[in-house]
Amino acid sequence: MSQVIIQDDEVDIVIGAIQSDLTSFMEAWRPMFSRFHLIIVQDPDLNGELKIPGGFNLNLYTKSDMDKVVGSSSSTISFSGYSCRYFGYLMSRKKYIISIDDDCIPAKDSKGELVDAVAQHITNLTTPATPFFFNTLYDPFCKGTDFVRGYPFSLRNGVECGLSCGLWLNLADYDAPTQALKPNARNSRYVDAVLTVPSRTMLPLSGINIAFNNELVGPALLPAFRLTKEGKFRWETVEDIWTGMCAKVVCDHLKLGVKSGLPYVWRQERGSAVESLKKEWEGVQLMEEVVPFFQSVRLSEAAVTAEDCVAEIAASVKEQLGRSNPMFARAAETMVEWIKLWKQVRSQ
């Protein structure tokens, strides 16, 4: 299998800073991050200056940058909280973007070695995906494995990978009710596989540890779905789940792949699931409507770019979900605004 060599300058690592002191986070990732350009975006609700160690090639964006770029042109796009990273995506001009939550550090694999999540995401994005037929030995482009007997030959070239979703050891990405019920549940199982999530199969795409091909799917990674009482813990958001399903629909339509599995990151303890649950579980309820919608949405032949696809999804959201809940109507509006903004920024 030929090695795909990518240049370091094709990658941006985008970090949304929800906490002010990024020292231990950056130091933990230094061996993996230092080769690459970083974009750090400060949560506009976070006051004061971020503490960032030196020795990195990075750009820092704050609220004032957001105001300059977005200005008063949009009242619906918000970069508050976890959504601050989307500003980084907007600003990036690189082909591949990797994004990790600032409460995650490198994990160790089953041999006890540190996992280079950046390298693994890059591998996932630069090797083909196989969404049309399930390979029982998982990613056939991985070293030491292949397509199994019975896998049609015409499908063995695969398609380009648009999205790579990694996983989490220690604090898995459970919702608040699940974590509250099992307060001591920690994920210790290292599953040594990457697989392509089949076409037309939806999944809850967590934003904690992801990477994507910005050229192919960039516009689909958007801040659109804010809960009424969205907070600063993942348990208090579903914005990434919404975005992830949009991105999956876009990839399915454009015949791109979405991979899930390696790399793992180690997610540190933060927050209280019980407290989050007390605050709100609107997100959990809304999934009941959101998931069936994304499972059935279909795009037209005319949608040939990610921007086109997002516009069509937004229209469907407005028409089908918008009636039942103003939150969805707002999300649809935000998606339309986002595409406008995306195009505007790109044309400069």
Added chain:
Amino acid sequence: MAASTPLLKDELDIVIPTIRNLDFLEMWRPFFQPYHLIIVQDGDPSKTIKVPDGFDYELYNRNDINKILGPKANCISFKDSACRCFGYMVSKKKYIFTIDDDCFVAKDPSGKEINALAQHIKNLLCPSTPFFFNTLYDPFREGTDFVRGYPFSLREGVPTAVSHGLWLNIPDYDAPTQLVKPRERNTRYVDAVMTIPKGTLFPMCGMNLAFDRELIGPAMYFGLMGDGQPIGRYDDMWAGWCIKVICDHLGLGVKTGLPYIWHSKASNPFVNLKKEYKGIYWQEELIPFFQSVTLPKDCTTVQKCYVELSKQVKAKLGKVDDYFNKLADAMVTWIDAWDELNPSGASAKLPNGAAK
């Protein structure tokens, strides 16, 4: 955590096709001995297959198959391990585990021997989740759960019809891949079980497979292969595509992943190439066919689904090759034979060793 009484001892049969001997059972003895075996002897019926002492079993050779099925016996392959599906038909148990006679006990990364049967039973006894992919794989396994964003209304899951295990050492490659990579061995232990999503097909390997006979048994026909047939090594593939379409239609789940067995013998790639040759081309027509099959709402049983499928096979694949006309007929013969040997309403449960 392991119970001292093996689970489903009186509800599960182990079906093993063989032409050589069953020495491999010695290594499986600690895990298999409590269960009833159905041995399907392929090839020369005058040969005696020696079964290690201490196992409770029934054995069928070609003469037995011909006697029991009469003219319908022509749906059961000869000189191909596809004949194993005769064992599914004559079983009276709820669950089947089938394994090839060159599959040994594997070890997990900690060095512990894997009880593949126990893992299959676990897989079959807990629900599947075909409608929405859980990124942490089977949420019903200890140590894991549904992830954030997974709708609660889908968390009950659906009954699991099939558990598809994997293989360490010699991987299940087709002949061309074997020729290109004769030395490749599967050394990666992937500690996961997962549900294959609805609407997605997969290559089902019959080497290490378990299923709920009551839920899907009649669709587990392994086709016409081997002696007198233009194709081989597509028996389990064919069954896998049929069962997946039917499971998707009936709302049943298919799991893949653990358990691993140790596949010890690499078959001859040149012999395999001859067997698979037609299949490699036909596959290109078969996959679009199965991907686009729809079954009418009134197909509410496996048998009805299967017979309907056979009609569509004849209508759409008959023109690919006349083989598919014969196969479609054989599919119907299989269902007739199945229903004859498994009349509904008759008591299905016979405890092991009961004299009847």
